[in-house]
């Protein structure tokens with residue numbers, strides 16, 4: 451039986467991925483900050499819940515030790531994260547540090563012990579990291595979020611080169627919008643009235659579906675399954691029709707696609723030239 455280790459399995463994409471892999475006959479190590487609150491995954495066969503806040507080094511090390519004592523791990527799905535949204539100048543130092551410590555450092559913290567584990571044990575493991583289409587093409591009012599997701603794309607790609615000789619793969623899932631609490635309760639939002647025009651445009655674009663399409667998390671989880679099982683060396687799985695379209699524009703037009711798309715959608719000011 452193959453085993454997947456998942457972060458952020460309490461909700462959204464992480465939870466749907468846990469359920470999908472369990473249905474497919476995998477053992478699932480579902481990590482989350484508050485496993486005592488979980489009411490669904492705890493009822494499933496071959497699903498093990500472990501407590502882990504990815505910003506807590508002690509808990510990360512402990513969860514790693516427990517996980518490898520339960521089973522040989524085949525796939526590490528580094529998925530936990532949240533969105534800090536608003537104008538850069540309104541973020542506090544703590545908000546910036548927390549966003550980076552979760553979305554970027556949290557992923558590195560979790561991956562770190564598994565890299566040596568896979569290499570030393572000769573396991574041809576796969577790391578799958580949830581980034582975002584905003585880790586490939588930036589969006590306004592998401593500067594630090596984009597910084598973390600761009601960083602993860604670079605980290606994963608570079609790691610892929612380092613680890614290829616050992617048969618260890620690094621892949622990313624870059625979704626567009628997903629119907630989860632991410633765009634609601636989980637988001638850390640800041641405001642400044644000077645940025646209202648762009649914020650209003652963005653809100654309208656989100657609501658109308660012009661800027662983003664929210665895909666069901668089950669559909670994105672299918673791409674995670676594909677990444678874990680397709681046997682290819684594909685390094686990035688762009689997931690969701692919005693992400694595929696944005697990515698296609700980017701491939702066709704190069705980096706200029708970013709400014710064209712943003713200028714067309716936002717019509718606030720022709721503010722970017724590449």
Ligand SMILES: NC(=O)c1ccc[n+]([C@@H]2O[C@H](COP(=O)([O-])OP(=O)(O)OC[C@H]3O[C@@H](n4cnc5c(N)ncnc54)[C@H](OP(=O)(O)O)[C@@H]3O)[C@@H](O)[C@H]2O)c1
Pocket residue numbers: 457458459460461462463464482483484502503504505529530531532533552556580581582583624625626627628629630631632633636
């Ligand atoms: N939804 C979207 O539109 C969208 C689009 C592109 C990419 N993504 C990415 O998809 C991933 C999953 O998000 P989602 O959409 O499934 O949203 P979600 O339902 O809010 O899930 C986020 C998960 O991350 C966990 N988490 C947050 N901080 C954590 C920490 N310090 N330690 C451990 N777990 C932590 C949350 O746990 P708690 O329940 O304890 O808070 C939750 O399980 C994120 O990396 C996000 O950036 C989402």
